[in-house]
Every structure is written in structure tokens, then in C-alpha cells.
Amino acid sequence: MTTSAVPGVVIVGGGQAGVDLAFSLRFEQYAGPVTVISAEAELPYRKPPLSKDHLALGATETEYLRSGESYAEESITLRLGVRVTEIERTAHTVTLDDGTTVPYTHLVLALGAEARTLPMANIPADKVLSLRSLADARKVHALFETAADIAVVGGGFIGLEAAAAAAKRGIKVTVYEAAPRLMGRAVCETVSDFALTWHREHGVEIVFGADLSEIRADGAVVGIGVTPTTDIAEKAGLQTDDGIVVDETLRTSDPAIFAIGDCARFPTGFASGPVRLESIQNASDQARHVAHEIATGECSGYASVPWFWSDQGDLAIKMAGITSGHDETLVLGNVDSGSFSVLCFADGVLVGADSVNDGKTHMTMRRLLAKGVRVTLAEASAPGFDLKQALSA
Ligand SMILES: Cc1cc2nc3c(=O)[nH]c(=O)nc-3n(C[C@H](O)[C@H](O)[C@H](O)COP(=O)(O)OP(=O)(O)OC[C@H]3O[C@@H](n4cnc5c(N)ncnc54)[C@H](O)[C@@H]3O)c2cc1C
Structure with missing residues (x-):
């Protein structure tokens, strides 16, 4: 028909x-x-x-x-x-x-x-949940209503957002991450380390390299990509x-x-x-x-600046550019204050920034990338360097 x-x-x-x-x-x-x-x-x-x-x-x-x-x-x-x-x-x-x-x-x-998933030996299959669709979210929501103890498999954005939400609701939550640091594929080490401390301080237990077959909990949220x-x-x-x-x-x-x-x-x-x-x-x-x-009918190249955000409890992480290939970093602001950005450089040139509770630098970074302004590590390391001024240069 x-x-x-x-x-x-x-x-x-x-x-x-x-x-x-x-x-x-x-x-x-x-x-x-x-x-x-x-x-x-x-x-x-x-x-x-x-x-x-x-x-x-x-x-x-x-x-x-x-x-x-x-x-x-x-x-x-x-x-x-x-x-x-x-x-x-x-x-x-x-x-x-x-x-x-x-x-x-x-x-x-x-x-x-x-969503990719995996079996968990000690948790019933109907309590091992992904978080991709509204139907998935309704199941996770129902689990949160009844569970006292939740395992989150994967310390990426979705796993950490879910873990922060569970902790906020007073649920005992443990994140199991196979890699040596959180959000390792997407953010620089400084932001991973900061997030690790932040989540632990906010009631989320985090375990690296655990044997998943040993995990026991009332249910699991799997966020492994x-x-x-x-x-x-x-x-x-x-x-x-x-x-x-x-x-x-x-x-x-x-x-x-x-x-x-x-x-x-x-x-x-x-x-x-x-x-x-x-x-x-x-x-x-x-x-x-x-x-x-x-x-x-116009045929042009797609060239938008990539950016992303992740809200993990009160922690607002924002990324501008694609920083996965960076080899050097420079911190703007004070990590201990909880509001800072990490400029990421590849071959000495600024390729993006990971920001924590620092929306202003994130926006400036996006505008710099959109304008195609080239900033080197040497320029950014000079005393008195101001990212915003680089934008108007
Ligand atoms: C829980 C969650 C939180 C997120 N948080 C953030 C965030 O904070 N910031 C951010 O930037 N991004 C976030 N993202 C990512 C963002 O939501 C996705 O990148 C975006 O929604 C992708 O949109 P899409 O249309 O490409 O794919 P989807 O939203 O996956 O839509 C694809 C649709 O196509 C349908 N489909 C597939 N095959 C067929 C078929 N053969 N016939 C008919 N329909 C089909 C699927 O069923 C689905 O409904 C989040 C994603 C999730 C799951």
C-alpha cells in the first residue's frame, strides 16, 4: 500500500x-x-x-x-x-x-x-537498566523509588548525572568505572580529578577497575556508551x-x-x-x-563549533571544541574555588576548553573557535593574558 x-x-x-x-x-x-x-x-x-x-x-x-x-x-x-x-x-x-x-x-x-548494555551476574536482568529513551527513564525512575542501593556502571556523563541524582535523593550509589579516570574519553584530567572529588564529597562512591561479576545492588544503571x-x-x-x-x-x-x-x-x-x-x-x-x-539548493560545508554540557547535580561541566587530541593544558581560574576552565592545546595551538561552573569562559571559547582565532600556548601563558581580549584582537 x-x-x-x-x-x-x-x-x-x-x-x-x-x-x-x-x-x-x-x-x-x-x-x-x-x-x-x-x-x-x-x-x-x-x-x-x-x-x-x-x-x-x-x-x-x-x-x-x-x-x-x-x-x-x-x-x-x-x-x-x-x-x-x-x-x-x-x-x-x-x-x-x-x-x-x-x-x-x-x-x-x-x-x-x-545504549550498549551488559549482564550483571548478581542483579536481576529487569533491574539492569539503560538510560537512553523516555521508556528507559521511566524504568530508572521506578527503580529510584524503591531501591536503597544502586550501582552505576560507567563513569561517563550519563552515569555521573544519574549517580548525582540518586545521591541527591538519598539513595546509596556506587559508580564503577573501568578506565583510570572519570569521563576519560571526553574531558581533560584536571576536570576528571575535580569531578571525582566533587562526587565523593556529595555522597557518590566511586570505584575504578572493579570486577562487575562481584557487584551486588538493588539495581544498576548502565552508562557505557x-x-x-x-x-x-x-x-x-x-x-x-x-x-x-x-x-x-x-x-x-x-x-x-x-x-x-x-x-x-x-x-x-x-x-x-x-x-x-x-x-x-x-x-x-x-x-x-x-x-x-x-x-x-545551496551546497555548503557544515562548520559549526562543537560544544556540550553536562549537569551533574550542581556541577555544570561545559566543553567547547574537540579536545580529545590535546597534549598540553593551561588552567584559567582557581580549581579550588570550584569555578575554572582548562584550555586544551594540540601542537601548541588552542583547540578547545573544558569548563567547570564557568559559563563565561565557555562562551568566549566558542566564539574564538567560531571566528577561527588562533591562540598559541605561548600567548596564553604570557602574564596578563585575557581570552576575551584574544577574541577582539
Ligand atoms: C539521558 C541523556 C542525557 C543527555 N544529556 C545531554 C546533555 O546534557 N547535553 C547534550 O548536549 N547532549 C545530551 N544528550 C545527548 C543528546 O540528547 C543526543 O545527542 C541527541 O538527542 C541526539 O539526537 P538524535 O536525533 O541524533 O538521536 P535520538 O534522539 O536518539 O533520536 C533517534 C530516533 O530515531 C528513531 N529511529 C531509529 N531507527 C529508526 C527507524 N528505522 N525508523 C524509525 N525511527 C527510527 C529512534 O527510535 C529515536 O527515536 C543526552 C542523551 C541522553 C540519552
């Missing part, structure tokens, strides 16, 4: 990237049909609160990305609870698991990612490599098909090779970029 005869933009995935794209297309005056197909039955929602206030406050209200009515107001067809199972690239159609077929002029894959969703792209013969591979315009190896958000691996001037980023900034900015390309 074919449900729509007029091609237009078909967006697979009703997460941040997919929904932002649909509304950005209308903002860009795109007049053709726009369809969002979402495997989840829920009206599209914001994910960040799921591991923060939602858990800490025991909040049950959901923050939806847009009201239910706004889709109809913008003539956006939202199909919930149906999954695209196949892309027919020659016919320019997608097939859904309800047997329907939808034609497209442009197809955008905003498939997101799935995600696997990008690429199944239908792979099946359609699109290039994938830990994500759907796109070029600088965010097109896949088929020019009629784009990929954005958590599922896309893209080239960027902010790193030495292609990256896949999991952040609201990345999902939203890529959505706006593709909307502009489709609506105007």
Missing part, C-alpha cells in the same frame, strides 16, 4: 535532529511535504532532562520538543510508532514495518544511537563506519540521502579526522544546516 504519492522530505527518526530538521525546513520556507517517521510511539521529547532533573526531582513530566498541535500547524506529518525497515534507493521510497511505502525527494536519516544506529543504511548499501559516513555537506554516499545527529560520522575542521558526536548542539546545528541546503 502506498500512503503518499507526492515526494518531499522524509525524515527517519523523531529525536532532536529529526524534529529540529522538520521545523527548520518550514523556517527556511520549504513548501513541499515533510514527514517524520519515528519508531517511538511517544511524542518527540528532549533527552537531557532524563538523566538530570527528571531523576533528581522524581519528576514525571516530560519535556516535549514541540507541542502535538505544532506539527499540524506547520503541515508536518508525524508518524509515530512505526519503523522504516528498508530504503529503496532506485525507487526513492522507504518501506515501513506497517507495510506502507513512502516516497521521497530527499531522505534524511536521523536514527540516533542505542552507545552504538550508532546504522541498520537500514547498511542494508541499503550506504557507507558506514561506526556511524553513517557523510561528506562535509552531510550527504551520505547517495546524494539524495543525508544523515545527521548521533548516527552520522562527518568531517570537521575541529578534529584531525571524521567524528561522530553525541550532543544537542550537533543534532540541532546539523538539522539546521541540512534544512538550509534542501530549502535553498
